[in-house]
Amino acid sequence: MTQQGVRWTADQVLALAPDSASRKAGSKLGAAGPWSEAGSSDEGTVWGLCRGSGSKPYQTVIDLTDSTGPAYKCSCPSRKFPCKHALGLLLLWAGESGTGSSVPRGQAPDWAEQWIKGRRQRAEEKRTTSGASGAPAGDPEAARRRAERRAERITAGAAELEQRLTDLLRGGLAAAEQAGYGLWEETAARMVDAQAPGLAARVRELGAIPSSGPGWPVRLLEECALLHLLVQGWLRRERLPEGLVATVRSRIGLPASADGPAARDRWLVLAQYDTADSRLTTRRIWLHGAESGRTVQLLSYGAAGRAPELSLPVGLALDAEVSAYPGAGRLRVALGEQFTPPSPVTLRPPGVSVAQATAQYGEALRDDPWLDSHPVTLARVIPTPDAGSWQLADADSELALPLTPAAQSRSGLWRLVALSGGAPVRVFGECGHRGFTPLTAWPEEAGEAVPLC
Amino acid sequence: MNSPLTPPDAPTGSSWEELVTVALLGTERRTPSGTAPGREAPGALLDAAAVQTVRRRAGLRPGRAAARPEPAAADARPALPRPAARRLAMLLADRPGTGSGGRRGTAPDLMELLPQWLALANQRGFAAPPELLPALLDAARGRTDLRPAALAFAGPRALWLARLNPDWRFALRATPGGGATLPGAEEPERARQLWQEGLFAERVALLAAIRAHDPAAARELLATTWATERAEDRLMFLDSLRTGLCAADEPFLEQALADRSRNVRATAAELLSALPGSALAGRMADRAGSCVSVDHTGGTPTIAVEAPHACDAGMERDGMVAKAPAGRGERSWWLGQLVEAAPLSTWSRRLGGRTPEEIVALPVTDDWQGELHAAWCRAAVRQRDPSWSRALLGSPSVPEAGGPGAVSLAERAKLLGTLGSAERAEWVAGFIAVHGLSEAFQLLGVCAVPWAGALGRAVVDALNIARDAGSYPWSFSGVMGLAERCLDPSEAGRLDALTAIPDEPENASPGAGGYWAESFQRLVGTLRLRAAMQLELGGAPMGVVGSGS
Structure with missing residues (x-):
């Protein structure tokens, strides 16, 4: 049963913070000072009272058992989620080994x-209702229509895009350098109208390449x-x-539902990182199945x-x-x-060797030629430093993978270099045509696993 | 990139390069080989390019590895316990500038605890977790006061990193030789070679290292090249003799009194005057003694001062500066220098066998008291003489101790530095009990951390009194901040009562009670955090960790 009894590390708690201000505020509350009547149960519940600026202390509860990550409840007015009190309480709980602590086991x-x-x-x-009504609601005939x-709108949009690409190649890419970003933005907007967001995103990226x-x-x-290949496909x-x-x-x-067969495994969290644009934050989580050996991604x-x-x-x-x-590929x-x-x-x-890593990427392209990594x-x-940039040199051969330009400038690079100290390390990351993006490393x-992103 | 992923060799010569060329120019101007010109040409070009792109990506091979970096030197220290490593990560995450500034709130200032954490970790001899080194080096980069402790804790791998990242160059400067081990006394040849060929910083480090465990060897090494050194280098080298200064250094220093550089002469004289048995000290004692005597003519014994009338060549040779700064009388300027450089032990003999206390208590004629006592203070600090320091400090509870007396607060702080830590704490506790906190900041700064029980209680009582007096806590924010860092964590329990918001008395500043409660909450929170830190680092709650100075 001890699995619930094992407490998280502070890093794991801090990874829950919605932004750096919360991380900082939560860290400060991760000390016994403001907390009273705190405790935790073996079922994975942590609770406590936090003295704030008001006369009445805030009541904070966290449920760690949920599959979608911890659930929080706090009587404070903060709109951050989780709030700093929940983070602080988890930190307090994480920092201790159990006995004689300020978050003791209890009722x-x-x-x-x-x-x-x-x-x-x-x-x-929720589980029973969603299990009972397996079939999607609504009229299947209407859904088909x-x-x-x-599909018709996408086809029309795809044809328009194909024409656009043809024109571009007829006039030459050199002309695209002068055309600038606006033209591509406009085409991207047309693809959004055509309900093909995947095409729109690719088109938008084209605009940035000439610079x-x-x-x-x-x-x-x-x-x-x-892009031409996708349209033709x-x-x-x-x-x-x-x-x-x-x-x-x-x-x-096009949207799809995860209707593959359920695969049960012990899933190890390899990496979690966010990318954000003006509208959306996307979180990618890589999991590794201990028994199946599969690596899969949650979005x-x-x-x-x-x-x-x-x-x-x-970790x-x-x-x-x-x-x-x-x-094909079935990673998501x-x-x-x-x-x-x-x-x-x-x-x-x-782990595999550097040569096997590129070979695996090559094989994955067979199923999905649009795969970047x-x-x-x-x-x-x-x-290994290499004339102003960095590479990951195989400890057992003379081969090396360059890091992607983006990975070269991230602070995680130095954590990786420091962890290695010139000695071999195990590194999980994304291997693609631009190079390797390290995400997590082990000495x-x-x-412990050291997150690099 | 110098070692890019290598695409496979194309099967038909340069077809990819050709496709790129055609694409750049446009199919209107050029057609790819094997396709017909005209309307279909762009599509055919894109088809061919798609095939080539996927083929090239699928066939990518790793490049050649560059020369591997030399592995970092091993760190033999035991690994940091995991809870302590997590704590460090948390302290480092609290970077200055991320806060909202202004009011400090009830939460502890984590960054302020970093120096203490580092001192404790260094004392326990733990190795730094490698993955935290970048954050630690970044923190030390922004705060020079952190650097010595941070670099000591960071160990050899930090220097290894600093050679790879220009942002952390300071670590190499702070550790001359870039962490290469300095030759010890057992390798005299290597030491001699480094001394003769090394860079200035390396030579200073070498001299300091040798001086630390074999003072005579360091002096002899310096003597071998003394005549050929540049003046500013001579000054730095001479200064490193301060460590382990002993009577055997006298001949060398005496010879340096004839140096071409005035700064070198002054430093040599200062070092000699700190050797009570030196000939220079004797000469200064004679000169000073002839200026100060006890006058019995007026009934009560009184100190009579006859300041020197001239600063002759011999006095200048002994390090005295003839020209007084603007606004000071020449003769009092000379007197101050003479008394400062004369061994304190001579005064008892010259002034009728009196103890330092008795001498300090004697009245002084013609307003010379300030000048004379100030010079004795400087001498007591220079010669590190606790009995004179004690006499000059006097009792902390006398009324004038709190005011701007003959001895300034800065001088008192220096005098306290010559006493043992227990005595220091006792004196400052007595001072605070009588005079409150408004003048105590500087004095608290020289007390050993954590504060001794009596001192801690005195500070807390004084804060409590200040609160009851109705003032705002930010008038005491300096002392509050010190208390957070220096108070013994075991005092936290006694402070709990103060964290409640008190009823507001009539004459209090509006809202002050709430702010005080907040300040005390932060104080208690910080103390608890420090207790946790110590526990994580495997210590009984707090041994003595360095001094606060």
Whole structure:
């Protein structure tokens, strides 16, 4: 049973913070000072009273058992989620080994118990209702007509895009340098109108390439050609094998549901990182199945400025089911039922050599030619400076992978270099045509996973 | 990138390069080989490019590895316990500038605890977790006062990192030789070679290192090249003899009194005057003694001062500065220098066998008291003489101790520095009990951390009195901040009562009670945090960690 008894590390707690201000505020509350009547139960509930500026202390409860990450409840007026009190309480709980501490094991007080009970009851109801009504609601005939209409609009948009690419190649890419960003923005907007968000995103990226430095014509031709390939794939989707059709549909931006068979495993959280644009924060979480050896990705979204709800700190593992989204390669999954709460483990993913890593990326391209990178764990590499940039040199051969230009400028690079100290480390990351993006590293000897992103 | 991923060799010569060229120019001007010109040409070009792109990406191979970095030197210290490593990560996450500024709130200032954490970790001899080194080096980069402790804790791998990242160059400067081990006394040849060929910073470090464990060897090494050193280098080298200064240094220093550089001469004289048995000290004692005597003619014994009438060549040779600064009389300027450089032990003999206390208590004629006592203070600090310091400090509870007496607060702080830590704390506690906190900041700064029980209680009582007097806590924010860092964490329990918001008395400043409660909450919170820090680092709650100075 001890899995629940194992407490998280502070890093894992801090990874839950919605922004750096909360992280800082939470860190300050992670000391015994303002807390009273705090405690935790073996079922994964933590509670406490935090003295704030008002006369009445805030009541904070956290439920750690949920599969989508911890759930929080705090009587403070903050709109941050989790608020600093929840973070502080978790830090306080995480920093201690259990006995004689300020968050002792115990029975939850009534106010905490009520919330937890209500929550679990709701979750239970949700599960039974969603399990019962397996078939999607609504008229299947109407849904089919809607899908057909959308496919027609996409086809029209794709044809327009194809014409645009043809014109570009006829006049030459050199002219694109002068055309600038606006033209591509306009085309991207047309693709949004055509309900093909995948095409829109790719088109928008084309606009930035001419100003991306030396070698841009090569990159622009590559991306134009892949866009052309996608458009052609859509236009001739009836003639493609089933897996590739699903890939094309997801690349175009059509929604799909995770209807693959549920796969139960002990999933180790390899990495979690966010990317944000003006509208959306996208959180990517890589998981590694201890038994199946599969590496899969969870995606979670949040409105701009808010952290996505799902949060699984690096270094934890959970016994859970996942089901794959359609598409060849099948890396994207949805998290299904969870059998244990996430808990720290010493598990590490097995690694491969540098040569095997590029070969794996090459093989993955067979299923999805639009793939920019592929998740891979390098067994023994040494971060090595190479004339102003960095590479990961294989400890056992004369080969090396360059880091991507973006990874060169991140602070995680120096954590990786410091962890290595010139010795081999195990590194999980994304290996692609631009190079390698390190996300998590483990020291050669025993030691915790070090997040690099 | 110098070692890019290498695409596979193209099967048909330069077809990819050709495609790029055609694409750049446009199919209107050029057609790719094997396709017909005209309307279909762009599509055919895109088809071919798509095939080539996927082929090139699928066939990518790793590049050649560059020369691997030399591995960092091993760190033999035991690894930091995990809770302590997490605490450090938390302290480092609290970077200055991320806060809202202004009111400080009830939460502890984590960054302010970093120096203490580092001192404790260094004392326990733990190795730094490598993945935290970048954050630690960044913190030390922004705060020079953190650097010595941070670099000591960071260990050899930090220097290894500093050689790779120009942002952290300061670590190499702070550790001359870039962490290469300095030759010890057992390698005289290597030491001699480094001394003769090394860079200035390396030579200073070498001299300091040798001086620390073999003072005579360092002096002899310096003597070998003394005549050929530049004046500013001579000054720095001479200054390093301050460590382990002993009577055997006298001949060398005496010879330096004839140096071409005035600064070198002054430093040599200062060092000699700190050696009570030196010939220079004797000469100064004779000169000073002839200026100060006890006059019995007026009934009560009184100190009579006859300041020197001239500063002759011999006095200048002994380090005295003849020209007085603007606004000071020449003769009192000379007197001050003479008394400062004369061994304090001579006064008892010259002034009728009196103890320092008795001498300080004697009245002084013609308003010379300020000048004379100030010079004795400087001498007591220079010669590190506790009995004179004690006499000059006097009792902390006499009324004038709180005011601007003959001895300034800065001088008192220096005098306190010559006493043992227990005596220091006792004196400052007595001072605060009588005079309150308004003048105490500087004196608290020289007390050992954590504060001794009596001192801590005196500070807390004084804060409590200040609160009851109805003033705002920010008038005491300096002392509050010190208390957060220096008070013994075991005092936290006694402070709990103060964290409640008191009823507002009639004459109090509006809202002050709430702000005081907030300040005390932060104080208690910080003390608890420090207790936790110590526990995590495997210590019984607080041994003595360095001094606060």
